[in-house]
Amino acid sequence: MASVSMTVNGKAVSGEVEGRTLLVEFLREGLELTGTHVGCDTSQCGACVVHVNGESVKACSVLAVAVDGADIRTIEGMAAPDGTLSVLQQAFQDHHGLQCGFCTPGMVMSAADLLQKNADPSEQEVREWLEGNICRCTGYHNIVKAILAAAATLRGEKIAAE
Amino acid sequence: MNKQMTGIGASSKRREDVRFLTGKGQYTDDINRHGQLYAHFVRSEVAHGKITKLDASAAAAAPGVAHVFTSKDFEGVGGVPCGWLITDKNGEPMKEPKHPILAEGKVRHVGDPIAVVVAETLAQARDAAELIDLEIEELPAVIDMREALKGGVAVHDEAPDNLCYDWEFVAENKAAVDEAIARAAHVTTLELVNNRLVANPMEPRCAIGEYDRAGDQHTLYTTSQNPHVIRLLMGAFVLGIPEHKLRVVAPDVGGGFGTKIYHYAEEAFVTFAAKKLNKPVKWTASRSEAFMSDAQGRDHVTKVELALDADNNFTALRCLTHANMGAYLSTFAPCIPTWLHGTLLAGNYRTPLIFTNVKAVFTNTVPVDAYRGAGRPEATYQLERVIDKAARELGVSPIALRKQNFIKPDQFPYQTPVAVVYDTGDYDATMDKVVEMADLAGFDARKAEAKSRGKLRGLGFAHYIEACGIAPSSLVGALGARAGLYEAATVRVNPTGSVSVFTGSHSHGQGHETTFAQVVSDMLGIPEDQIDIVHGDTNRVPFGMGTYGSRSLAVGGSAIVKSVEKIVSKARKIAAHLLEASEADITFEDGQFKVAGTDRAKAFGEIALAAYVPHQYPIEEIEPGLEETSFYDPKNFTYPSGGYACEVEVDPETGVVKVCAFHAADDFGNLVNPMIVEGQIHGGVAQGIGQAMLEHCTFDADGQPQAGSYMDYAMPRAADMPMVNIDSSCVTPCTHNPLGVKGCGEAGAIGSPPAFVNAVIDALAERGVTHIDMPLTPQAVWKAIHGASAVAAE
Numbered sequence: 001m002a003s004v005s006m007t008v009n010g011k012a013v014s015g016e017v018e019g020r021t022l023l024v025e026f027l028r029e030g031l032e033l034t035g036t037h038v039g040c041d042t043s044q045c046g047a048c049v050v051h052v053n054g055e056s057v058k059a060c061s062v063l064a065v066a067v068d069g070a071d072i073r074t075i076e077g078m079a080a081p082d083g084t085l086s087v088l089q090q091a092f093q094d095h096h097g098l099q100c101g102f103c104t105p106g107m108v109m110s111a112a113d114l115l116q117k118n119a120d121p122s123e124q125e126v127r128e129w130l131e132g133n134i135c136r137c138t139g140y141h142n143i144v145k146a147i148l149a150a151a152a153t154l155r156g157e158k159i160a161a162e
Numbered sequence: 163m164n165k166q167m168t169g170i171g172a173s174s175k176r177r178e179d180v181r182f183l184t185g186k187g188q189y190t191d192d193i194n195r196h197g198q199l200y201a202h203f204v205r206s207e208v209a210h211g212k213i214t215k216l217d218a219s220a221a222a223a224a225p226g227v228a229h230v231f232t233s234k235d236f237e238g239v240g241g242v243p244c245g246w247l248i249t250d251k252n253g254e255p256m257k258e259p260k261h262p263i264l265a266e267g268k269v270r271h272v273g274d275p276i277a278v279v280v281a282e283t284l285a286q287a288r289d290a291a292e293l294i295d296l297e298i299e300e301l302p303a304v305i306d307m308r309e310a311l312k313g314g315v316a317v318h319d320e321a322p323d324n325l326c327y328d329w330e331f332v333a334e335n336k337a338a339v340d341e342a343i344a345r346a347a348h349v350t351t352l353e354l355v356n357n358r359l360v361a362n363p364m365e366p367r368c369a370i371g372e373y374d375r376a377g378d379q380h381t382l383y384t385t386s387q388n389p390h391v392i393r394l395l396m397g398a399f400v401l402g403i404p405e406h407k408l409r410v411v412a413p414d415v416g417g418g419f420g421t422k423i424y425h426y427a428e429e430a431f432v433t434f435a436a437k438k439l440n441k442p443v444k445w446t447a448s449r450s451e452a453f454m455s456d457a458q459g460r461d462h463v464t465k466v467e468l469a470l471d472a473d474n475n476f477t478a479l480r481c482l483t484h485a486n487m488g489a490y491l492s493t494f495a496p497c498i499p500t501w502l503h504g505t506l507l508a509g510n511y512r513t514p515l516i517f518t519n520v521k522a523v524f525t526n527t528v529p530v531d532a533y534r535g536a537g538r539p540e541a542t543y544q545l546e547r548v549i550d551k552a553a554r555e556l557g558v559s560p561i562a563l564r565k566q567n568f569i570k571p572d573q574f575p576y577q578t579p580v581a582v583v584y585d586t587g588d589y590d591a592t593m594d595k596v597v598e599m600a601d602l603a604g605f606d607a608r609k610a611e612a613k614s615r616g617k618l619r620g621l622g623f624a625h626y627i628e629a630c631g632i633a634p635s636s637l638v639g640a641l642g643a644r645a646g647l648y649e650a651a652t653v654r655v656n657p658t659g660s661v662s663v664f665t666g667s668h669s670h671g672q673g674h675e676t677t678f679a680q681v682v683s684d685m686l687g688i689p690e691d692q693i694d695i696v697h698g699d700t701n702r703v704p705f706g707m708g709t710y711g712s713r714s715l716a717v718g719g720s721a722i723v724k725s726v727e728k729i730v731s732k733a734r735k736i737a738a739h740l741l742e743a744s745e746a747d748i749t750f751e752d753g754q755f756k757v758a759g760t761d762r763a764k765a766f767g768e769i770a771l772a773a774y775v776p777h778q779y780p781i782e783e784i785e786p787g788l789e790e791t792s793f794y795d796p797k798n799f800t801y802p803s804g805g806y807a808c809e810v811e812v813d814p815e816t817g818v819v820k821v822c823a824f825h826a827a828d829d830f831g832n833l834v835n836p837m838i839v840e841g842q843i844h845g846g847v848a849q850g851i852g853q854a855m856l857e858h859c860t861f862d863a864d865g866q867p868q869a870g871s872y873m874d875y876a877m878p879r880a881a882d883m884p885m886v887n888i889d890s891s892c893v894t895p896c897t898h899n900p901l902g903v904k905g906c907g908e909a910g911a912i913g914s915p916p917a918f919v920n921a922v923i924d925a926l927a928e929r930g931v932t933h934i935d936m937p938l939t940p941q942a943v944w945k946a947i948h949g950a951s952a953v954a955a956e
Contacts, residue, residue, distance in 0.1 A: 018285070033185065034185070035185015035186065036185070037189070037365070038191070039365065039366065041871070042450075044872035044873065047364060074185065075185035076185040078183075079183075089183040092179065093176065093179040093183060096175075098176075098182055098183065099671035100365065100414075100416045100670055100671030101183075102365040124881075126880070127881040135364065135880075136417050136849070137845045138841060138845055139848030139849075139883055140844075141848075141883070141886055144880060
């Protein structure tokens with residue numbers, strides 16, 4: 001067993017983990033942050049995407065010990081402390097960008113990273129960015145719309161109502 | 163989009179979204195029970211074999227291990243039951259071999275469970291599983307259905323030729339169909355494959371069993387679309403636990419698409435093990451396990467023949483299908499290629515004579531059952547492909563050929579020659595609409611422009627019908643169902659006027675918590691946020707048959723409507739008493755009971771309070787309280803229909819197909835939440851295009867899965883999909899349910915594969931290509947373009 005300490009959603013946390021414990025296991029089992037999901041075992045589906053030091057990372061492909069000391073953000077840390085949804089989360093609701101909700105945390109975390117890297121992505125750029133996030137419910141249509149709408153809002157633009 | 167802000171017809175934002183968007187959803191794997199143990203399944207690595215040695219003693223002694231289960235632990239326990247009996251053409255019942263919880267001496271597909279290690283941690287269980295001394299004598303496997311029917315190798319001793327049933331429908335039509343085809347002016351024949359798919363909801367299956375010794379109470383938390391059905395199947399047929407001792411909870415469920423309908427061995431296992439070990443037992447599938455153990459979909463091989471007279475009227479249809487059951491019969495498997503397939507072979511057309519023969523075959527593969535659409539996509543695909551091929555052979559427009567043979571709006575209700583009666587529809591309207599949406603007039607210019615870039619452009623159409631809202635209980639009972647298919651709902655008005663609705667439908671992405679609240683809000687005139695929708699717990703919901711076959715609103719919603727109507731009826735009596743008026747003079751509008759023609763009124767909330775504080779109350783006539791339960795048994799299926807168009811560009815150098823545009827004009831009857839309906843089409847179309855272009859679950863000759871993970875099973879990604887252009891303005895309301903709704907969950911997956919394939923064939927027609935079996939991967943398309951000689955020279 002090894003001790004790990006990290007900051008998760010702004011709070012200092014620590015725990016004892018096995019060398020083989022994955023970050024996603026530490027988050028879900030150790031910290032009971034069950035918003036981060038596991039949808040595959042080959043690092044393809046992206047349901048487990050979190051931010052490690054500001055970058056989107058698949059938490060199923062990182063050992064907990066490898067991110068000792070890191071700053072982690074999960075879906076539970078995306079809304080304001082009073083519960084107000086972030087612009088991106090709100091856009092997912094407004095544009096019906098989720099159905100069963102299982103891929104949603106990974107989609108939101110992945111898209112948030114896209115928008116901090118590219119404030120004005122094209123539809124094609126959004127689709128290509130989501131290569132590592134699989135959704136089985138939405139056909140991606142409304143996910144793409146939500147991300148484009150959130151980008152516009154964050155740029156201060158108003159999208160004409162449909 | 164409808165701009166109405168609330169109630170039926172409003173695109174209300176989904177209330178369930180907030181919990182999912184903030185990580186507060188509670189899926190089964192998010193639940194941990196105090197002291198729980200973890201189960202790890204040891205599964206067969208071969209498709210067919212005899213277990214010659216199974217010694218778990220070393221594993222049982224490993225650190226943390228509570229017990230290693232094998233079939234010996236399940237002596238006297240039932241197998242996983244099948245919920246539908248098909249009677250074959252000779253009047254014999256289908257072959258129904260036992261499906262044991264754990265393999266009994268023999269394994270029949272890769273993934274067949276052999277033993278289960280239960281330990282304090284999952285890692286300990288996995289580590290201990292390595293210590294099991296297991297030897298299997300491998301037997302030859304049967305994978306191809308036609309080979310399987312030759313016999314020699316039997317999956318089950320009870321079926322030496324691997325035939326589960328040989329079904330004919332409509333048997334009396336056989337001779338007439340043969341004769342009509344023999345003397346037809348033209349016959350178009352097509353042999354095609356409806357490729358095997360893996361449903362792949364993003365949440366893998368999970369089950370937690372718990373046992374309370376004090377009350378002899380079992381609880382199963384499971385990823386199910388129908389917790390009451392699991393309680394029935396597992397309680398009555400497998401473990402012998404009566405309903406009042408068994409609670410099944412299906413909390414947030416991350417997608418189903420059919421594969422979470424069925425009762426699985428793992429559910430029975432954790433329930434059984436929890437009692438034996440007196441501790442909660444949890445099992446969560448890995449995705450690799452899901453590929454080996456979730457029931458899969460489709461897998462039909464079909465020869466279809468369409469006969470036409472000299473005026474291009476359809477005169478007869480003959481369909482000969484082999485349907486793969488896999489190694490065991492899953493819950494609904496036998497009814498998919500039969501009653502959910504044969505009865506839809508009329509499509510939207512007036513074809514007077516139809517005959518189908520379906521041979522259901524056991525193979526050493528993962529069991530096959532319903533997947534989004536279930537039988538109806540297979541029916542629609544063969545019809546819409548053979549009609550397109552006929553049009554091409556006859557040199558007529560595929561749109562005109564369809565319209566010429568459509569059932570016309572004044573012919574409803576329409577008795578088809580395949581048993582079902584369509585209540586309503588307007589197929590010309592949806593076909594015309596989708597032709598307009600697809601800009602058929604501008605297609606030649608787009609094709610020419612594509613050609614200038616070296617690309618082949620095609621535009622394909624399809625028109626589907628499906629049967630939803632499954633189903634009248636007496637009808638399905640006569641057809642072999644071993645359950646009724648009604649739905650139940652309780653509407654509880656609380657003393658302060660808020661409402662709790664307990665529905666037997668289950669939401670796993672469909673947004674029932676929003677849609678059902680809209681219906682109740684509309685009927686009671688109270689805000690949606692005053693209404694809670696409760697589902698997924700057999701101890702809270704009175705009864706239910708669950709969610710599949712696009713039945714939730716048409717059947718589950720109708721049960722809610724019935725209960726609300728009873729509530730309003732009782733509330734009217736209370737209002738009449740309080741307002742000292744005759745019941746006949748009381749009107750109810752916008753949440754207010756009024757004495758007609760006066761300004762005397764009582765709000766709905768005041769009536770609710772009076773019902774629970776009955777100081778001034780007609781206590782001699784009616785009971786206190788305001789709560790009603792209804793069971794709604796549908797009178798017929800519902801019949802959504804629609805026209806789909808797909809435009810593609812093919813790169814003849816690489817075989818890559820790009821979907822340029824997709825248009826859907828559907829008739830779903832009345833819509834409650836148009837936004838949610840559109841979302842269902844988006845998802846269905848993605849699954850349909852996935853089937854037609856990308857996805858294929860194949861096994862090698864030894865039965866090893868060749869697509870066992872997301873590394874090698876091509877799930878549609880965002881960049882594979884176009885935006886989908888949707889119109890739902892053609893509405894012929896269902897005539898036999900109170901909301902006039904038809905169901906929208908599966909249409910996208912039914913209509914899109916033939917539209918896509920027709921588009922690719924349209925693009926490749928100039929190269930002489932008449933058919934390519936799904937999925938139309940770049941390799942398959944390139945081979946079709948360049949022909950056998952090019953492949954040989956490759």
